[in-house]
Amino acid sequence: MSLPPPIPGRRYTSRRAWAPMTDAEWAGILPHLRTVVMGEGRPLRDARHRIDGMFRVAVSGLPWRTLPEEYGKPDTVSRHFRRLAHMGLWLRLVGACADREASPALRRIEYFICRAARRAMRILGQEGAMAVNGIGMLTALPVWPIYLRRPAVLAQVTAMVSAWLAPFRRRPPEDFPEKEMRSWLRVIRFLEGKPWHRRWAPP
Template sequence: MTPSEARRRLATGSHRRFTPKRPWAPMTDAEWAAVERHLKVVVQGQGRPLKDARQRIDGMFRIAASGQPWHALPPDYGKPDTVGRHFRRLARMGLWMRLVGACADRAAPAPLRAIEFFIVRAARRAMRLLGMGAAVMAEKLGMLSAMPVLPVYLTRPYWFAEVERVMAGLLEAHRDRPLRLPIGEMKAWLRLHRFFAGKPWHRRWAEP
């Protein structure tokens, strides 16, 4: 892999995409069934089941899709503070990133695809809690709308490590002939190295 190939793979990878916006609407039975199967996995053995789970998660998706604060949630979905607390609980259990991963699967069912925008917005809202690890996971999955900022601003450990691996290989290959080290190519890799170092994670990038 050359530096230009690394840039091209990053910029044009077919797996990388932004999710089209969709106005919020309550989940259909099929959409709820697609979410519920993942919900059951993450809550199993982790305390009491979520009360009125479908209604609560509909409310979470409503707030996530609109970008509004929790206090804007209509009372039909429960107390805003309670719903917000349950949202954070599900984030720590891994539900939102699990759903993001399910959407990234080429074999994702149509009902899950239909609510992908709600899912990536929920994951993005949870980034304040989940931090850099979740942002990197979203990037590796190619689900760019789940990331808190554009990828160019983030430290990108996966690609950073790939560049380090290539640079180490070049140095090793020329250990006995250091004067033949391709300086121009090494400089190109060093530029990529600095680029993928990005900026330190900051919680202000994530939504409240």
């Protein structure tokens, strides 16, 4: 997942209540949408209205079934959202917001974009989260940064625990350091990172 260099400093995006996109805000999104879609499937009759609906759900954090039918059938909108996530739209838009040259119109809907990207992390997983973390757009993370996977540290700790356990494989079962092992397992689970969860997500 290739994203542009980050703006100096990691940051959270200020909250903004959902509202339909203005013409200028839609104009900021449209080139990125055209780039990722590139003629795949049937043309969307009203892409702007559909993406407004996606932003509405993303900002509210509510289930897709709460989306008013004026935006289309909730299941249809949800499938389209997932398809755009697989195509890379939400990560692309987060990267565009992190760009120093981002337009004022795009910055105005940065919170909408970050929340949509965060919702897409259920699909994109740890790889997507690490990409977003790398450019410092923290509101798009599915969990607070402390809960993200730490691959390098995890590899070191796993190797260290394996070496520590080696002598116990030749000892009687009653010599196994069960209490210490439980502690190390908690450390390993923490370093593996947590999945997407509202409880651990930034505001």
